[in-house]
Amino acid sequence: MDNKMREWDSSYLNRDNFLFYPHEEVIRFAAKYIVKQVGLNEFSFIHPLRGQPKILDVGCGIGRHIYYFHNMGLDSYGIDLSNEAIKVARQWGSNLNIPEIENKIIQGDIQNIPWDAETFDYAVSHGVFDSTYFSIAKNAFRETARILKKNGLFYCDLVSGDDSNHAREFWGEEIVETQHEKGTIQMYYNYAKIQELIQDDFDILEVNLIRRENVLSGSFHTRYHLVLRKKDDE
Structure with a gap:
């Protein structure tokens, strides 16, 4: 894990992963399931909850989704493996005068999230779970x-094996050789592998496969975008 932390720290030191705007699929998830902006300073909650909803960004990077949800009226938190990413995320929060920012954005391992069970109403994760080993x-x-409450919702995305360099149903782990995120793991998924990943913990509400193609070169890649609901054990 320490080796992977160094690789991600190096990526953030090089500012390879400095992303400041929320991903469009995260915005779509929020607007459909949580809160939608309906005016310049007006917001409509889709699923009203008691109190201020809590949301966790799992693998938050420098915090772009934390501060998007903060601006939408949610109580937002984040965790990331990279010390360098967390430094920037906390500085961003301090610039916005968010109190107790060091307790809301934590450096840590997403296999051991440091919050109590059933703390959060929602969770999101973009570009994280396919950048590590399947286990x-x-x-x-x-x-x-x-850490999600009963029936809590979770948005995440996963790289599909359906791209220019692999077969339609390819899944497996590869070491990234390109300069961007060099030395990190890329885990490719197909639908069967997704079901294996989530079967014990979540039910699928949505699964969309979105393709991005370079028309000039013919190269393309695809990503699965998932909306999941925590299983009710009762």
Whole structure:
């Protein structure tokens, strides 16, 4: 784990993963299931909850989704393996005058999330669970389910093996050789592998496979975008 932390710290030191705007699928998830902006300073909660809803960004990077949800009126938190990412995320929060930011954005392992069971109403994770070994992703999914309340919702995305360099149903782990995220793991998924990942912890509400193609070169890649609900054990 320490080796992977160094690789991610190096990536953030190089500012390879400095992303400041929320991903469009995270925005879509929020607007459909949590809260939608309906005016310049007006918001409508889709699923009203008692008190201020809590949301955790699992693998938060420098905090782009934390502060998107903060601006939408949610009580937002984050965890990331990279010390360098957390430094920037906390500085961003301090610049926004968010109190107790060091207690809301934590450096740590997503296999051991440092919050109590059933703390959060929602969780999101973008570009995280396919950047690690499957066994680690499985453990982290179990942890994410643990910290979610009953019937809590979870958005995440996963790289599909359906791309220019692999077969339609390819799944497996590869070491990234390109400069961006060099030395980290890339785990590719197909639908069967997704079901294996989530089967113990979540039910699928949505699964969409979105393709991005370079028309000039013909190269393409695809990602699964999932909306999941924590299973009711009762």
